Amino acid sequence: MRIAELVTAIVLAILSIYFMWKSGTSSWGDGWGESIRYLEGEGPGSGFWPFYLSAVMLLCCVWITVNWVRRASPPSRSIEKYLDAYGIVMLIKVGGGVTAFIGLIHFIGMYGAMTVFLIYYIYFLGKHSLVTALSIAFATPVVTFFFFDVAMRIVLPKGYLEPLFIPLYDIFL
Amino acid sequence: MALTRRLMMAASAAVVGFAGMTGLAHAWEPNKPIDFVIMAGKGGGADKMARLMQAIVEEEGMSAKPLIPVNKPGGSGAEALVALNTASDPNHTIMVTLNSFFTTPLRQPGLGVDIMTFAPVGRMAEDTFILWVHKDEGINTFEEFLAEAKNRGDGWVMGGTGKNSEDNIITDFLNSNYGLSIKYIPYKGGGAVAKDLAGQQIDSSVNNPSEALGFYESGDVIPLVAFTDERLPLFPDVPTLREKGADFSYFMQRAVVGAPGMSDEALAYYNGLFQKVYDSPKWQEYMTKKSLMGAKLDGPDLKGYWETQRDRHESILKASGAIK
């Protein structure tokens, strides 16, 4: 956990520096730094606040690092593992599953991806019976379709499964 | 069981619906919901108008598939323009536009958007602009306004929607043509401008009539001059700027465009659809009540209008230094 604390502070510091650089970059091709000036009679430019707020973030990262050196914060004293074996496996299985879910939306749409994800989680991770998994995995998209596409008129992405939905559109929309 | 019954009912309703629809005999019809992109945020003038159009289409059953409004206000409409430019299904993607349709591609050439490639579905109206002041200013004519604004220099504050937008362009014109130095404060929406004028946080505004109507009717704000070619029927006593000797008028287009790459058949379908919307009593009533002007334009006429508007905005923006 001690190493993780330092690495996180460094990553956040890099992020702050990126934000600071980006704040000074004009989308209209003015020179770097034009947008972060305090203009006479007008007040701050468009990048002024993001720039200084990011600078404060950077200072906080330095502060966190100082605390780390002094072992002043609980995570910098902790000898526990940041992520133990269980945590890593969990992150890959669950976090990876959610990531795959979102990735699949681009191909088989929200409904297809939802079905695959629910079967994966309930049957493989949750170790419930196949019947439970299948019934939830098929009921959820149906309810979602009626709630979002039909009732709320929020058309969820369909990906390559779009042709399957054309007859449904004809009936319900 | 309940579901199957519902399906059956819906299906039979759909069959009846189709029977009615075939009478119209369109060569092309949408087979899925139509993305109806709005180039502005929820609750603004463009949004209200888009939702009115959607409501008319829905109420009269004009379209086989519903219009699904999606707000894309980002980057003065840049996000909406890019979304249309890259639409995966141009035949089912249309957009409601305002004048940022002209100015945003000029100011952000990096977007790679050429508005002349968009499909000209129809210009539904032109919104008008009026100069308003608070009643307690004691100003009743445009001449008195000029004198007072000159007197206060940059202590005179004009509120408007957005930077380098329609309101800003009009303010710049007043400043350069009459030697004023009015200070312009950008707001997020016209409603907030109208409210801050009524609360005397700012000294004047160039709101659309629809935005300021409530405060006008209650007598809080006074119209001084209209930026139109002829006097507005709703404000017969308000002179135009042309009568005051300036060669200037300015309108906001309220038009529907299709995504680049839309097929001719689909364009013909949307032309017909929005012609019906335009002819509906609800739309006509709205135009009268909110003091909208402008005849319906579509096809090549609309493209011609875009071309002149784009050139005009290019010279306006160049003059104000917003683009090089």
Next chain:
Amino acid sequence: MEVLSLLLDGIIACFEPLNLALIFVGVTVGLFIGAMPGLGSVNGVAILLPATFLVPPTSAMIFLAAIYYGAMYGGAISSITLGIPGASTAVATTFDGRPLALKGRADQALVTAAIASFVGGSVANILFTGFAPPLAAVALSFGPPEIFALMLLAFATFVGLGGDDIPKTILSICLGLVLSAVGFDVISGEPRLIFFDITGFMHGINFLVLAIGVYGIGEMLWTINSTRDEITMTDAEITVSRVMAAAKNTLGAWRGTTIGAALGFFVGILPAAGATPGSLMAYGVTKMTAKHPQEYGKGSINGVAAPEAANNSASTGAMLPMVTLGIPGSPTTAVLLGGMVIWGLTPGPRLFTDQPDFVWPLVGSFYVSNLIALVVNLCFIPLFLWMLRMPFTILAPIIFTLSIVGGYAATQDMHDVWLMLIFGLAAFLLRILDYPLAPAVLAIVLGPIAEPTLRQSLLLSDGDPMIFLNRPIAGPITVVALILIFLPALKFGWDRMRQKSA
């Protein structure tokens, strides 16, 4: 007393069969829309707007107001049961509602939320009916400097919200503010912070993307990791006696309810502010003035009552500038305003005198909707509790699914769904290291109100920051806010001094 008879006529109009049926349907639909993460009253109202053409304008308006009320009640449900704020107005409800649910007292939290909402709504209705015109004048006197001062005060009430680690709390606030600046700068008309030139950043980062990412994905992963599969979800039973006991406890939380109802209404009537800052400030003030502030965040009943009373009160308050000035106080009222325009009504200072046949049934429907929303909400509590009793390995994937669908529905852009995932994973990793994330979520809500008003004010004053101190309304608010912000720092320094000398 003319007002009372007009109001009575209005309430009676609501009991016409059509109107009453519409209120029932509207409240129920609204409740579910509000309970769905990612959807709020604005979606419900916008989508059902066209459907209201089938009925007369007055009934249509009553229907939409009923949806609005239902959704306001519903927002608390996902905050409490799932730990995901369904709308920005319900963020503060998660702070204590979620801990209560985890302690097996979800029924208590839900009942408290419902009753506090009812009280908040009722107080606001009475204020609305009695004092609409003078309050409208108050709303008009709030220009950009006053709104900014108010936002400063909102931040100030939240100084104590973060964890014990000061640099991490400050970092979290700044991160939220920077993220809220992404997209489009109204004042200069310039796109800014468009990371890697991805057009999806142009519309900015929606509050829901961060909130669902942090609470729907990050917190879920953290819960799974820290409980090692052995999670036992609440087995809260619901019986009449438990509801009565919960209601009694809620009455004990009168302090949160009162502060919420009063503060919420006042902040709600200011067009630029609205229900979200209202509920946050109510929570902050209730905690600050509490005898045992350390109980907050661990399942305090007052901590649920305050934001819920405030967000309902503020939502009713937000109707005031819409009806009397024609200025929407929130996106939802903006869409309602659009509806009124479509029906041919001109909201504004003259609406009350010109259209009494429309205004009074609408005001009457606020009272009726509020009451019916309470009843419907209480009736559905067993259903929400039943959801909580599902095995966690079934509930978790459903929450993930709802989060992703809701995240998409909010902006209808896959870019935001990916962003939500990134926030979720980052939130999980930061959570382990004790980074508080609630401040970032609050900052992303308040930032977009605070920054433009700050810069508009500076434009007005030629860049002179004294504008916040020398205006009659902004001045006192700013001073109070500054004192509150620096109070903990002073106290911290004071404690140190004493420690050293001791």
